[in-house]
Amino acid sequence: MAAKPKLWYFHGRGRMESIRWLLAAAGVEFEEEFLETREQYEKLQKDGRLLFGQVPLVEIDGMELTQTRAILSYLAAKYNLHGKDLKETVRIDMYADGTLDLMLMVALAAFKPPEEKEESLALAVKKAKTRYFPVFEKILKDHGEDFLVGNKFSWADIQLLEAILTMEELDASVLSDFPLLKALKARVSNIPAVKKFLQPGSQRKPPTDEKKIEEARKVFKF
Ligand SMILES: N[C@@H](CCC(=O)N[C@@H](CS)C(=O)NCC(=O)O)C(=O)O
Helix, strand or coil: CCCCCEEEECCCCHHHHHHHHHHHHCCCCCEEEECCCHHHHHHHHHCCCCCCCCCCEEEECCEEEECHHHHHHHHHHHCCCCCCCHHHHHHHHHHHHHHHHHHHHHHHHCCCCHHHHHHHHHHHHHHHHHHHHHHHHHHHHHHCCCCCECCECCHHHHHHHHHHHHHHHHCCCCCCCCHHHHHHHHHHHCCHHHHHHHCCCCCCCCCCCHHHHHHHHHHHCC
């Protein structure tokens, strides 16, 4: 049996959380190595395991992969969460990339000073409501299908569910004007592998707290 994919990152959501989501939704078990000290991170660098000196790092299929979007794209293709052809795949990539941009705003806000952090999170919620969610609501309305692309569960749906849940942590009513996104959220949350990941005790990470942020600062010298 092939070894489980192994993930190296700090013990928080950050850029790795979407990778955890994608693996979990594909029903793939994975191992995690948490970077808690600068030494661990420097060892990965010294050993030449980080292409550009950065994590996320994912070991899979005899490869050591970095660059979040490339990793996600590989996993989506490998686990049949991309489209049936290039045209569907590029739409899935576009939708997922948009959602990743939104998620990065939230991830980066965690590292800002308290006043700026509140402002950045409020801006992310605003962008969710005015830029990203209206687009996805319209896509669902226009084609009338159950999922974003090809009437089939894909990486774009997983990425969107992660974004919806993250935004709801910041503003519980964020979906009030988006009935089709509410329905999509319920539908995707009920897919057995996703349902399992949503249960307490899974490898899903909670919102990154001050302790984890301090840990990450020490590791990456932010
Ligand atoms: N484009 C890269 C950016 C990765 C990145 O910035 N990683 C951070 C941790 S979240 C890091 O390793 N920072 C250390 C550094 O850049 O020296 C990706 O999307 O994976």
